[in-house]
Amino acid sequence: MEITGVAELEERHREWLPVVEIGGERAFVYFVDQEAFRRKLSRARAG
Numbered sequence: 001m002e003i004t005g006v007a008e009l010e011e012r013h014r015e016w017l018p019v020v021e022i023g024g025e026r027a028f029v030y031f032v033d034q035e036a037f038r039r040k041l042s043r044a045r046a047g
Helices: 007-016 034-046
Strands: 019-022 025-029
Touching: 019 034, 025 034
Parallel strands: none
Antiparallel strands: 019 025
């Protein structure tokens, strides 16, 4: 999700950019490990 222009999201995440949340939980900050992303996304979809 692009947060530019969404004041609440910009304020909440600015110092963590880039940040990835899955199911409302912070999953990655600064970089994304491709395999870990796939695992976490798979778990979130199954749960």
